[in-house]
Amino acid sequence: MVERVKTGISVAVATLDFDAELMLRVKEGDGASFGVLLEKHRTPVVNFLYRMVQNHAVAEELAQEVFLRVYRSRGTYEPTARFTTWMFRIATHLALNALRDGKNDRLQERLDDDSGELPVKQVFDRRPSVEQSMVYEAKMDEVRRAISVLPEKQRAAVLMHKYEEMEYSQIAKVLNCSESAVKSLLFRAYETLRARLAHMA
Amino acid sequence: MKVKVMMNCPLKTPENAHLLLDYCARQLELESMSVLERHIAVCSACRNFTSGQRTVWQAMDTWEAAPVSPDFDRLLFRRIEVQVSWWDLLLRPFTTVTLRRGLSAAAMTCLLLVAGILLESPVVSPVPVTTGVMQGVVQVDTVQPEQVERALDAMEVLDQFSQHLRAERPGSKL
Numbered sequence: 001m002v003e004r005v006k007t008g009i010s011v012a013v014a015t016l017d018f019d020a021e022l023m024l025r026v027k028e029g030d031g032a033s034f035g036v037l038l039e040k041h042r043t044p045v046v047n048f049l050y051r052m053v054q055n056h057a058v059a060e061e062l063a064q065e066v067f068l069r070v071y072r073s074r075g076t077y078e079p080t081a082r083f084t085t086w087m088f089r090i091a092t093h094l095a096l097n098a099l100r101d102g103k104n105d106r107l108q109e110r111l112d113d114d115s116g117e118l119p120v121k122q123v124f125d126r127r128p129s130v131e132q133s134m135v136y137e138a139k140m141d142e143v144r145r146a147i148s149v150l151p152e153k154q155r156a157a158v159l160m161h162k163y164e165e166m167e168y169s170q171i172a173k174v175l176n177c178s179e180s181a182v183k184s185l186l187f188r189a190y191e192t193l194r195a196r197l198a199h200m201a
Numbered sequence: 202m203k204v205k206v207m208m209n210c211p212l213k214t215p216e217n218a219h220l221l222l223d224y225c226a227r228q229l230e231l232e233s234m235s236v237l238e239r240h241i242a243v244c245s246a247c248r249n250f251t252s253g254q255r256t257v258w259q260a261m262d263t264w265e266a267a268p269v270s271p272d273f274d275r276l277l278f279r280r281i282e283v284q285v286s287w288w289d290l291l292l293r294p295f296t297t298v299t300l301r302r303g304l305s306a307a308a309m310t311c312l313l314l315v316a317g318i319l320l321e322s323p324v325v326s327p328v329p330v331t332t333g334v335m336q337g338v339v340q341v342d343t344v345q346p347e348q349v350e351r352a353l354d355a356m357e358v359l360d361q362f363s364q365h366l367r368a369e370r371p372g373s374k375l
């Protein structure tokens with residue numbers, strides 16, 4: 001167990017160093033390193049933004065802005081924090097701005113519009129019955145709606161905790177708050193979700 | 202993460218409530234896990250919490266995000282290209298290696314020249330640039346405050362310009 005923990009820590013440090021090192025190479029003018037960073041973080045960033053704004057087109061647009069900002073900041077980049085913390089801080093900032101700027105005005109509409117976007121494809125690949133597809137879609141729609149009603153910061157904290165498997169300290173740095181504030185945010189968010197999704201047991 | 206005090210129910214001590222989340226996510230140490238397990242066995246509130254939390258996470262697992270569009274990178278690189286091209290256009294006259302090497306010196310000289318022009322007072326001594334560029338001294342007999350402000354503004358703009366030039370090395374274009 002201890003060895004596993006130690007290995008985990010060394011892997012985390014190695015990951016930190018690798019990403020930061022890549023970014024420092026980008027700073028020195030190595031475009032290929034930016035490509036490696038993009039390849040590695042593209043999907044997590046898009047997925048996080050998609051779950052935040054719940055619209056795939058908007059999420060991709062925001063993700064492009066994230067990577068553009070990362071690239072633009074290469075000249076002034078200093079590895080003072082984990083690369084992912086820095087990147088997710090940019091992503092969260094953009095997502096919260098997009099939600100506040102009214103890009104989510106038609107959120108409800110989009111929830112309906114987007115509801116069949118991915119699941120249909122994935123479920124179709126597994127060749128489920130029509131009933132199974134409908135049950136799956138209904139479940140997913142409920143999860144999406146339950147998450148969409150969470151206050152923005154709670155939503156960001158839950159998504160980073162659940163899907164990105166970030167530690168409390170890292171989420172705190174991304175959201176620019178204390179670790180105890182993150183624990184409190186998560187506790188309240190999950191409390192809401194438990195109440196709304198209890199019937200799915 | 203180690204559970205130090207497990208005499209109280211985590212749900213009744215707000216600072217320990219996250220331990221139940223960590224327990225559900227199996228992020229606790231083995232020893233702490235077993236301490237919590239013993240507590241959960243006798244605490245119905247914590248049992249409900251953990252079973253509810255597992256339901257939430259199972260439900261959340263069903264929400265898979267759509268795959269990233271195949272043209273995501275192409276669009277991103279196009280946006281980067283547009284920005285880089287804009288800078289290239291601006292920097293085209295300064296792209297030779299020799300000029301790049303002496304960039305800071307050239308920027309400093311320009312800065313002094315512009316400062317001299319902006320000061321434009323009736324009696325301005327010639328800009329006495331001595332051996333090193335950094336040692337340039339501007340002697341001015343009469344300077345108005347606005348002139349100084351304008352000169353400082355110009356210096357700042359040139360400084361920023363010089364920083365951008367340094368940042369844009371030949372290999373940076375993707």
